[in-house]
Amino acid sequence: xxxxxxxxxxxxxxxxxxxxxxxxxxxxxxxxxxxxxxxxxxxxxxxxxxxxxxxxxxxxxxxxxxxxxxxxxxxxxxxxxxxxxxxxxxxxxxxxxxxxxxxxxxxxxxxxxxxxxxxxxxxxxxxxxxxxxxxxxxxxxxxxxxxxxxxxxxxxxxxxxxxxxxxxxxxxxxxxxxxxxxxxxxxxxxxxxxxxxxxxxxxxxxxxxxxxxxxxxxxxxxxxxxxxxxxxxxxxxxxxxxxxxxxxxxxxxxxxxxxxxxxxxxxxxxxxxxxxxxxxxxxxxxxxxxxxxxxxxxxxxxxxxxx
Amino acid sequence: xxxxxxxxxxxxxxxxxxxxxxxxxxxxxxxxxxxxxxxxxxxxxxxxxxxxxxxxxxxxxxxxxxxxxxxxxxxxxxxxxxxxxxxxxxxxxxxxxxxxxxxxxxxxxxxxxxxxxxxxxxxxxxxxxxxxxxxxxxxxxxxxxxxxxxxxxxxxxxxxxxxxxxxxxxxxxxxxxxxxxxxxxxxxxxxxxxxxxxxxxxxxxxxxxxxxxxxxxxxxxxxxxxxxxxxxxxxxxxxxxxxxxxxxxxxxxxxxxxxxxxxxxxxxxxxxxxxxxxxxxxxxxxxxxxxxxxxxxxxxxxxxxxx
Numbered sequence: 001x002x003x004x005x006x007x008x009x010x011x012x013x014x015x016x017x018x019x020x021x022x023x024x025x026x027x028x029x030x031x032x033x034x035x036x037x038x039x040x041x042x043x044x045x046x047x048x049x050x051x052x053x054x055x056x057x058x059x060x061x062x063x064x065x066x067x068x069x070x071x072x073x074x075x076x077x078x079x080x081x082x083x084x085x086x087x088x089x090x091x092x093x094x095x096x097x098x099x100x101x102x103x104x105x106x107x108x109x110x111x112x113x114x115x116x117x118x119x120x121x122x123x124x125x126x127x128x129x130x131x132x133x134x135x136x137x138x139x140x141x142x143x144x145x146x147x148x149x150x151x152x153x154x155x156x157x158x159x160x161x162x163x164x165x166x167x168x169x170x171x172x173x174x175x176x177x178x179x180x181x182x183x184x185x186x187x188x189x190x191x192x193x194x195x196x197x198x199x200x201x202x203x204x205x206x207x208x209x210x211x212x213x214x215x216x217x218x219x220x221x222x223x224x225x226x227x228x229x230x231x232x233x234x235x236x237x238x239x240x241x242x243x244x245x246x247x248x249x250x251x252x253x254x255x256x257x258x259x260x261x262x263x264x265x266x267x268x269x270x271x272x273x274x275x276x277x278x279x280x281x282x283x284x285x286x287x288x289x290x291x292x293x294x295x296x297x298x299x300x301x302x303x304x305x306x307x
Numbered sequence: 308x309x310x311x312x313x314x315x316x317x318x319x320x321x322x323x324x325x326x327x328x329x330x331x332x333x334x335x336x337x338x339x340x341x342x343x344x345x346x347x348x349x350x351x352x353x354x355x356x357x358x359x360x361x362x363x364x365x366x367x368x369x370x371x372x373x374x375x376x377x378x379x380x381x382x383x384x385x386x387x388x389x390x391x392x393x394x395x396x397x398x399x400x401x402x403x404x405x406x407x408x409x410x411x412x413x414x415x416x417x418x419x420x421x422x423x424x425x426x427x428x429x430x431x432x433x434x435x436x437x438x439x440x441x442x443x444x445x446x447x448x449x450x451x452x453x454x455x456x457x458x459x460x461x462x463x464x465x466x467x468x469x470x471x472x473x474x475x476x477x478x479x480x481x482x483x484x485x486x487x488x489x490x491x492x493x494x495x496x497x498x499x500x501x502x503x504x505x506x507x508x509x510x511x512x513x514x515x516x517x518x519x520x521x522x523x524x525x526x527x528x529x530x531x532x533x534x535x536x537x538x539x540x541x542x543x544x545x546x547x548x549x550x551x552x553x554x555x556x557x558x559x560x561x562x563x564x565x566x567x568x569x570x571x572x573x574x575x576x577x578x579x580x581x582x583x584x585x586x587x588x589x590x591x592x593x594x595x596x597x598x599x600x601x602x603x604x605x606x607x608x609x610x611x612x613x614x
Contacts, residue, residue, distance in 0.1 A: 281588035300341035
């Protein structure tokens with residue numbers, strides 16, 4: 001696959017394994033769509049399916065899985081702590097390879113139109129796909145969940161959907177469709193129990209407080225292990241990568257007299273982020289993706305296909 | 308390609324570009340064989356073609372390119388400093404993915420049998436494919452080149468080929484077929500002009516003198532840049548990887564009061580070697596190839612194909 005879009009729909013069902021299995025089936029019924037993993041959270045009664053597809057089939061796979069969720073999930077019978085307003089609650093498109101943000105926005109808009117037209121589920125666009133600035137932030141769009149939206153959608157113009165009429169689907173609610181960057185979730189563990197240290201380091205390294213661009217960070221306690229963690233999201237690893245985040249945390253930790261014990265990737269990491277980290281630490285002066293055997297094989301395959 | 312053999316034939320022609328182009332054609336005429344690159348050396352009048360293929364087609368591609376070399380290259384008209392005894396001089400098979408050394412030895416033997424039977428070129432087996440201990444080392448097999456072999460092959464039993472009759476092919480000579488490990492060529496540059504420092508570090512880090520296993524190292528001068536280099540071959544990167552080599556050189560350099568300026572990969576590097584280096588320096592406690600997005604996509608593709 002030379003052009004890849006990732007799609008990470010969140011569903012309001014995290015207890016019935018057979019429902020999740022049927023959602024996966026719906027995605028993979030589309031030629032070219034591949035499920036990379038599922039995350040099922042019974043506590044929040046919520047699940048996430050991660051799939052990739054080329055641009056030409058990602059909208060079809062997304063619409064099919066939203067349709068399947070609408071068939072199988074009834075929000076009126078759903079309970080869970082996590083805020084939600086749809087059976088398929090959030091539908092983010094993520095540019096992964098050979099696809100621009102603009103293209104993903106066009107795909108998200110197309111998916112949104114079809115979700116209303118074919119399924120009668122009203123649609124809100126968020127983040128890079130937002131049509132109103134106050135809808136950039138997912139949490140703002142979802143405020144009050146299905147129950148509040150149901151009472152407000154017909155009367156409060158600020159809650160009118162971006163696509164469709166101002167009424168929720170009786171069982172599937174609404175769907176929030178968007179485009180967000182590929183992000184890497186990355187935690188660094190410190191040899192202290194002092195949460196205030198992790199919080200100070202998080203503040204020192206994150207963009208919001210004048211640290212590294214494209215880096216979000218929070219301090220957390222891992223009670224079971226008796227240590228604390230700086231938990232980070234890298235929202236543009238091409239600009240701020242794992243090694244910059246790691247080095248920034250390490251420097252700050254050193255200043256505070258604590259040590260970095262380990263780090264961990266949560267979820268998936270694109271290979272380019274690991275290659276760049278290796279090149280940095282090894283001081284590789286001639287690194288290019290073209291040096292990697294597997295990349296060279298893939299390029300030769302593409303070339304031969306094209307002949 | 309889930310099972311990959313690399314094949315790196317060396318040819319006694321490094322000046323006529325059209326000959327090299329026709330060698331590449333011969334390889335790529337075989338379904339599944341992919342040329343990753345060519346290296347043409349006019350000074351040594353020698354060229355190297357690097358290709359990969361699944362086990363089922365690598366022997367066919369190898370035999371075809373040896374046949375093409377025998378058609379196009381006449382050793383009697385060949386001059387160059389580098390020792391050589393064949394039109395296709397050396398034919399190493401390298402296990403890359405999902406293939407054992409033993410399997411590669413079987414492939415090399417099959418190639419050798421066909422090279423004699425179909426092309427009347429006598430064959431010597433070297434390194435892991437060697438049938439006699441004194442033929443493990445390529446340089447020993449090739450001693451004296453085509454000209455000496457031609458005079459000795461019929462009279463000296465120590466020079467009898469492993470496959471075929473004891474006479475050279477009149478224009479294509481003989482072919483040395485073997486199996487060697489995938490190796491990474493890796494140089495580390497130091498901020499000194501003192502060659503003796505690079506040599507001391509090389510001795511300290513290499514296996515031969517009690518250093519790291521699977522590591523060969525030499526000290527070199529880069530006159531044009533006014534620095535010296537520790538030039539290394541990693542013959543088993545799964546056991547001794549880039550980061551261990553880099554750290555060993557850095558420690559030793561520090562002890563001698565010099566600094567590592569940079570490093571470089573010569574040729575190709577398998578992605579696993581860079582992933583492992585990144586995991587080491589980032590202290591990633593949960594690294595597994597399964598965390599890499601592209602690996603997950605490849606695995607999902609394989610799974611779907613298998614269904």
